Amino acid sequence: MHAYNTPNPPETAATRPVEGWPDWSILVVDDEPGMRNFLVKTLVPRCRTVHSAGSAEEGAQVLQAQHFDLIILDITLPGLSGVGWLKALRESGYRGHVILITAFADLDTAIEALRAGASDFILKPFRVPQMLNAIKHCFESSRLQRENFVLRHTLSRQTGSASGLIGSSAYMRALRQTLTRVAAVDSTVLLQGESGTGKELVARALHALSPRSGGQFVPVNCASMSPERMESTLFGHAKGAFAGASTAHDGLFYYAQGGTLFLDEVAELPLALQAALLRAVEDLHVRPVGSTQLVPVNVRIMAATNRSLQQEVEAGRFRKDLYYRLQVVDIVLKPLREHKEDIADLVQHFMGHLVPGKGISPLQITSAQMAYLMQYAWPGNARELRNLIERSLILGELNVSALYDSAHSRANPGGPPATNLQSLEKQHIQTVLDSVQGDKTRAAELLGISRRTLERRSAEWSSP
Ligand SMILES: Nc1ncnc2c1ncn2[C@@H]1O[C@H](COP(=O)(O)OP(=O)(O)OP(=O)(O)O)[C@@H](O)[C@H]1O
Ligand SMILES: [Mg+2]
Secondary structure (H helix, E strand, O other), rough: OEEEEEOOOOOOOOOOOOOOOOEEEEEOOOOHHHHHHHHHHHHHHHHOOEEEEEOOHHHHHHHHOOOOOOEEEEOOOOOOOOOHHHHHHHOOOOOOHHHHHHOOOOOHHHHHHOOOOOOOEEEOOOOOHHHHHHHHHHHHHHHHHHHHHHHHHHHHHHHHOOOOOOOOOHHHHHHHHHHHHHHHHOEEEEEOOOOOOHHHHHHHHHHOOOOOHHHOOOEEEEOOOOOOOOHHHHHOOOOOOOOOOOOEEOOHHHHOOOOEEEEHHHHOOOHHHHHHHHHHHHHHHHHOOOOOOOOOOOOOOOOOEEEHHHHHHOOOOOOOHHHHHHOOOEOOOHHHHHHHHHHHHHHHHHHHHHHHHHHHOOOOOOOHHHHHHHHOOOOOOHHHHHHHHHHHHHHHHOOOHHHHHHHHHHHEEEEEEEEHHHHHHHHHHHHHHHHOOHHHHHHHHHHOOOOHHHHHHHHHHHOO
């Protein structure tokens, strides 16, 4: 295995890159040293790096350590054949180009190669321009793909539709910008934020905006998987790995090949699985339960939690190394009460979103009701707002007092009001009262409760 780094390709006429020539990393895999050297010599002055290997197995090793934009691959190799390796590469989600070369061509092999995902197929002996042209074609197709990606992206940004994120507050605008940048890279992302702040929505948006959008977005809820089956659910299992495993099974990692695996509620992952996950993220390989075989994975990991992972680490419930590995990009979503400017837009959005499917008409929201929505603390964040709108649409009226009651029962189902909630409520009602200079009728209207309820609540605080 050899590496030829060419940080500064000589600027002579002979080796000067042709216009539009790719600044690529190329791996040459051929068992004939003559052919290998010829290709390396031809490519070194034109590319960023050129590596070579004498077999598919050796090539696979090199590929583990480094990304290659293009692999030039001989079909007839000792051990695994070029076409065999190509199939495995595509299955593992390798997205770079592969040009197959062979001295013994027949139509069937050529068809098989192209079906397996080869970008091109070249017969030996070939001349240099023929190879260079094939490489240029690969580059051109990547460029078009990228252009297409950017275009799709710009369009979606103009319409705001691909991200599905509503809101024009400074926070939302900054968040969208972050997503645009983060979508383009392949780093692991950790999404933190209270329940209902949009973590899954953001993860889906990131996937949709990323070059992996052609692959699957596979969500896994770590809290709801059965602990005994968790490992095999994620990594798959071999036939007979455990009682009931009558056939081999692929894990979710496998289904996410070339796409994104979204580990929701990642703080709930047991420590033993955290170790296995760390290996998967670091080595880009998983080992199905009961199998000796390592399976390469090409998956982007996104994880979400509504707990502070930092605190989980400090409490010894979450591996520090995995935490660092996950939070390469750390996105913290704000609770709705910290970007209330977006409430009106969200109400409109949920209304428009929910109405068509339900055969019901949109609601008129009075300014008093809106004022209440703006003052409420939204412990359930955007999801709570969405639920309120949904409920209100069905009932035909926006009943803001429902929030008031649900706040009550959430903190204290069935029992007398808890002190801290009571004081919160008191504080809240007081704020509303202050905003209308103590006018109880007006305050009750703003709160969406009757004046009598307001008075009763006030009486409850004063009683011991
Ligand atoms: N900025 C937003 N624009 C539009 N919809 C939003 C926004 N934020 C959240 N939502 C909606 O709110 C609901 C809750 O979002 P989501 O499921 O992504 O929250 P979460 O953070 O994953 O919550 P949990 O921690 O409870 O799983 C979804 O219906 C989502 O579409
Ligand atoms: Mg969620």
